[in-house]
Each structure stands twice: as structure tokens, then as C-alpha cells.
Amino acid sequence: MSTTDAPSPRPAADDLLVARLRAAGCVFAEEEAALLTEAAASDAVRLEELVARRVAGEPLEHLLGWVEFAGRRWSVGPGVFVPRRRTELMVAAALALPAPSTVLDLCCGCGAVGGAVLLGLRAAGAAPVLHASDVEPAAVRHARRNLEPLGAAVHEGDLLAVVPAVLRGRVDLLLCNAPYVPTDAIATMPPEARDHEPAVALDGGADGLGVLRRVVEAAPGWLAPGGSLLFEVGTDQVPGATALVEAHGLRPTVVTDDDPDADDATGGTVVVATLKVL
Known part of the structure; x- marks a missing residue:
């Protein structure tokens, strides 16, 4: 040859x-x-x-068993929503507020958002209490794996229904990475999201604000005076979201991500809604 x-x-x-x-x-x-x-x-x-x-088409993070978020690996797995890197903006916005004593993370998923805030606060010398809740059992299992070693309490159930009543009026920082994709837009999402993440973590109803309406309506009864609710929305949802929080006695501040690679249609915008002190 x-x-x-x-x-x-x-x-x-x-x-x-x-x-x-x-x-x-x-x-x-x-x-x-x-x-x-x-x-x-x-x-x-x-x-x-x-x-x-x-x-x-399975998400890489489900195969690895972890997701990197805010400089740390957090446990995730099949059937669990994978926190997006753009949601690190919510962590940064939370850490820019006065240090809270009590933090509540609703729609916590695997717990990465609340956990990252908790670790950031501790690094700054604060010692807050963290409670978290999610309705999806698989997410709760991973949230407990991620958060309980940090001393946080994780509750399984629908939003505030499972949060200890003793926290009413005492929450300084309320985080809520609620679903905000309009129902009709779910079909346009990448297959790894729409086929492998739970619909309850994606579907925000007809206009994407369905779950957030319930949270915003209830928030004033749970927030301490001057406490803040933080949530993420798409840029086209900002007018509706700010009007919603104002209608419930909260003062909105919009924080945007200046990252040119951020997907402005689906994220990179956080609303900080602070309970007005009369």
C-alpha cells in the first residue's frame, strides 16, 4: 500500500x-x-x-446532576427547572438591598436563588434566616439537598400556603422566580426546556403574570415594613408588572441586565417591589 x-x-x-x-x-x-x-x-x-x-435533547445540567449558578454548583436532576444565568441579576439586586433578617424564596426550584442570596449575605457578615417553598416534589428534593446543609428550611406546597404563619409581617426579602412565560409561548421554547422541565415552572398563564399576581397580592401581608419582593419578568411585561405592584401598595424599581448577550425577550429584568412605609 x-x-x-x-x-x-x-x-x-x-x-x-x-x-x-x-x-x-x-x-x-x-x-x-x-x-x-x-x-x-x-x-x-x-x-x-x-x-x-x-x-x-436532555438538558446538560440534568445529565451532570448540577448547575453552576452564582459561582457555585447546585444539585438538579430530571424534572427540575434549571435556573438561568440571567437570574443571577436577581441575586445581585437582592444583595444590593439592606441586609435582611428573614428571607423567603417562593417558587424556589432547586433552591439556587435563595441559597446564593443566603451565602452572599453571610459573606457580607449578615446572618439571615431562609425559608423556601416549591410545589414540585422533584424540585423540593433538590432544594432540600442544596439548602438544608446551609441551615435553611424548605417547604413543599403551593406558594405561601405552606410557609409558617409566624413569618407573616416579618419577611424582609421575598424572592420569587415565578414562571412568566405566556402559555401560548411555551411551544416556542427550546425542546430541552419545554420537554424536560416541569410545566408548572414555565407556564405563567395567558399573559405570563398569572402566578405573580397571586404573589404580589399576598406580599403586603407577609413583608415587614420596608421589605421588598423581587421577581423576574420579560421586558415586554414590565409595564403590567409595575402597575400590578403599585396597585397593591408596593413601590416598584426596575433593574435591568446590561449584558449584551442577555435574551431581552425572556429575562434580564428584575422588579424590586418595596412595601411603602406610611
């Missing part, structure tokens, strides 16, 4: 993996390949299983 007839060198295994992921539409294929290889721990069968599931 002449040198011209010799077969071309086979691509390295990681190059083949990157090519498969890129062909499946993974934008950060190289990074994902490295993470999946790490997760497989030198087990070729396990790696093939993870790659096949990723190519089929």
Missing part, C-alpha cells in the same frame, strides 16, 4: 464527541464534551449513555 493509499488518522475520541454534540445543536460543544467526559469518570458505556441523552 502506498502512502497515498494509507487511511487518514482517526479523529481523537473527544473530537468525535465534540462533532456529535455540535451536530445536535450544542453551541458550547467543546465545553459540554469535557463536562460529560468528566461526569462519566472514564466509563465508556456511561459516557455513551450521557452523550446519547444529550443529543436527544
Whole structure:
């Protein structure tokens, strides 16, 4: 066989993996390949299983068992909403407020938002109490895994219905990463979200503000004087959201993300609604 007839060198295994992921539409294929290889721990069968599931559309974070958020890895898994990096804006906005004594995280999902705020406050020398709640059992399991080691209490159930009544009128900081995608827009979301994350964590009703209306209506009864409610919305929902909080005796402040890569249609905007002190 002449040198011209010799077969071309086979691509390295990681190059083949990157090519498969890129062909499946993974934008950060190289990074994902490295993470999946790490997760497989030198087990070729396990790696093939993870790659096949990723190519089929499962969220990377569900396969890894964790999501990186606000500089820390938080436990997640199948059936659990994956917190978006843009929601780190809510953490930053919370940490810019006066240090609270009591924090409540509604629609907490895996607990990453409340946990990140708690750790940020502790790093600044504060010692707040954190309570969190979510209606989705799978999310609650991961929230307990993430938050209970930090001394937080996690409650399973619908919004404030399961929060200890003793917190009424004592919550200084109320976080709520509620679903705000309009029902009709769910079908336009990426498959890894609409097919693998719970609908209850995505669907905000006809205009996307259905769950938030319930939270805003109840918030004045739970907030301490001068306490604040923080939630995320899309930029086109800001007028409706600010009108909503004003109608319930709260003073709105809109915080936006200046990141040019942020998706302005679905996030990067946080409303800080502070209970007016008369």
C-alpha cells in the first residue's frame, strides 16, 4: 500500500464527541464534551449513555446532576427547572438591598436563588434566616439537598400556603422566580426546556403574570415594613408588572441586565417591589 493509499488518522475520541454534540445543536460543544467526559469518570458505556441523552435533547445540567449558578454548583436532576444565568441579576439586586433578617424564596426550584442570596449575605457578615417553598416534589428534593446543609428550611406546597404563619409581617426579602412565560409561548421554547422541565415552572398563564399576581397580592401581608419582593419578568411585561405592584401598595424599581448577550425577550429584568412605609 502506498502512502497515498494509507487511511487518514482517526479523529481523537473527544473530537468525535465534540462533532456529535455540535451536530445536535450544542453551541458550547467543546465545553459540554469535557463536562460529560468528566461526569462519566472514564466509563465508556456511561459516557455513551450521557452523550446519547444529550443529543436527544436532555438538558446538560440534568445529565451532570448540577448547575453552576452564582459561582457555585447546585444539585438538579430530571424534572427540575434549571435556573438561568440571567437570574443571577436577581441575586445581585437582592444583595444590593439592606441586609435582611428573614428571607423567603417562593417558587424556589432547586433552591439556587435563595441559597446564593443566603451565602452572599453571610459573606457580607449578615446572618439571615431562609425559608423556601416549591410545589414540585422533584424540585423540593433538590432544594432540600442544596439548602438544608446551609441551615435553611424548605417547604413543599403551593406558594405561601405552606410557609409558617409566624413569618407573616416579618419577611424582609421575598424572592420569587415565578414562571412568566405566556402559555401560548411555551411551544416556542427550546425542546430541552419545554420537554424536560416541569410545566408548572414555565407556564405563567395567558399573559405570563398569572402566578405573580397571586404573589404580589399576598406580599403586603407577609413583608415587614420596608421589605421588598423581587421577581423576574420579560421586558415586554414590565409595564403590567409595575402597575400590578403599585396597585397593591408596593413601590416598584426596575433593574435591568446590561449584558449584551442577555435574551431581552425572556429575562434580564428584575422588579424590586418595596412595601411603602406610611
